[in-house]
Amino acid sequence: MYLSRVEIDTKNRQKLKNFTHLGAYHNWVEQGFPDEINHGERRRHLWRLDQLTGKNYLLVLSENEPNKGQLEKYGVLGTATTKSYDQFLDTIKIGDIMRFRLTANPSYTAPRPGQKRGRIYPCVTIARQRQWLIKKAQAAGFKLVWQQPAIDEVDGFVFDVVSRDYPMLHRKTGHGVHLSRVVFEGLLQVQDLTAFKGTLIKGLGREKAFGMGLMTVIATV
Template sequence: MFLTRFRINTARMGARRLLTSPQSLHAAVMASFAERPDHQGDGPRVLWRLDQQSRSEVLLYIVSPGRPDLTHLVEQAGWPTTGGWQTKPYASFLTRLTADDTWTFRLTANPVHSIRRHAAEPTKRTAHVTPRHQLDWLLQRQKDAGFAIVEHDEPRPDGLPGAWHEVAVHNRGDLSFGKRGETDDRAHQVKLTRVTYDGRLRVTDPDALRRTLTFGLGKAKAYGCGLMTLAPAE
């Protein structure tokens, strides 16, 4: 496994095209591998995420089973003479994860749930739109994902009852774009919601957390969702 970071040059035309089209950016990420990874099997998949530090600083993170070559991204959306990318082996970090360790984390995800108005109606996948429901979506998955978000006994900053979880839900984005099917040329409209979570977690099941970090969490992984990264907690 490898973890890669690439800074996007937002002043370039190619960068603006990639940043406004999740499908184009997904294709560019997948083109980083000489042999296209197989997402149908049981192995880890390619995950990616955009982090916008500021208007002019946008970072692309990629977790992948193989080492990527981002030469084409540097040429389209980077600094061809002075810029590049950084790739580090990820397996050694993953093997060091231990129960009860505390880390800060960032996750961009697609928090959705299935609903129907009556029993005879097929279920429909619908995005959670409020921060409270988006947080609940993550809390419902933390046990199976191998972690627990740090809680505090003090009163919540928002004055509401219940535990105060050390996590912020922010940077919601509603995306809508056309996608062509694999078996025909018709364009299908794709709509999804992306949300970013920043907080602190405690490792409860290292093996399950390793799977979360390499397989992703939730839906829409092809469009920049599901990638969780960890950093040392202060």
């Protein structure tokens, strides 16, 4: 596994004139793996958009190493970096307390009369978005760090929603839709090593092809 990052060239309007929806970023990511395209492979690449010290970045997690030139096609030349992610995964241990950042699409399913499958709705309020992550944590191999004294079950956890918006996605058929995008940051503790590594590699939640689901972590000590 490889974790790559490139600064987005936001000052070049000509480069980014078509980047008005998530599908354009998805295509950028896919173009970063020309060997996979040539061999007819359709591998899942997790990605997200980040902001750090006033700059915008594209972050990509992939099984294969991306082509640096393609990664910088819409980025600032010389800013693309790629590191082995497997080496980092091997350092994680049960009980580790880590700071995390997750961009996700929190949602829930409601039953529909006469239908086998329910309808999927976005979690709209911050409270429901936080509860979504709390419920996902155990199966994802971690628990959210608890802080005392706590006002209630939600306020006691050391994490928060730091950003949320509704970017546009133009689908191949039908009208475009706005997806709910939420950025969480906080502290977690690793509980199930296999499940947690699976979460880091495969992502969490829906709309993974369109910039959601990628969780990154760093050790607190």
